[in-house]
Amino acid sequence: MNHDVTADSTNRRRWLQTASLGFGIAGLAGLCQQLQAAELSPQQRLLQPHFVPRAKRVILLFMNGGPSHVDTFDPKPALATHAGQKPSEKETRRAKAGYMPSPFRFLPHGSSGVEMSELFPHLSQCADDLCVIRSMHTDVPNHEPGL
Known part of the structure; x- marks a missing residue:
């Protein structure tokens, strides 16, 4: 398992793949992304999504043992x-x-x-x-x- 979570690879998918700690950590990853976005150069900002996510809530069915x-x-x-x-x-x-x-x-x-x-x-x-x-x-x- 790869535990190298650098600033460049900090995103929700990476957190869920490496840690499987649930959606609490995904929320933290979202906050970290916002902090990182403030530090990006204009060229790096162009690589960010061109839309605002619409999801307000998520229900995760993590069925280990299910x-x-x-x-x-x-x-x-x-x-x-x-x-x-x-x-x-x-x-x-x-x-x-x-x-x-x-x-x-x-x-x-x-x-x-x-x-x-x-x-x-x-x-x-x-x-x-x-x-x-x-x-x-x-x-x-x-x-x-x-x-």
Whole structure:
């Protein structure tokens, strides 16, 4: 894990990736960005976002120990294709572990078409009001170091 958080790399995404300390620290990162922005040269200011963020509130569902992402908000159709096969590119402590597809159906919801599991019939009615992040990744196959 890289703990080198320099002034150049202080942003919300970096804080969440390296620390996973929650949205309290993300608020602190936002304040730090404002302080840093005051110290930027005019050329550096041109690299800043050209819009003011509109979000007023955020609800973070950090489900460590909760349902699997492949059973909730992150459909992985390739898991069904490779069901039971052992991962070759990653090390695993369980020699018999194989890929396990989700037993739940995923359907597109809302005008955005975001795919969600059948586990959330009521939440799927609000699909256009949700922000689902599917770009997080880790190079470690077990869960805790990936946090």
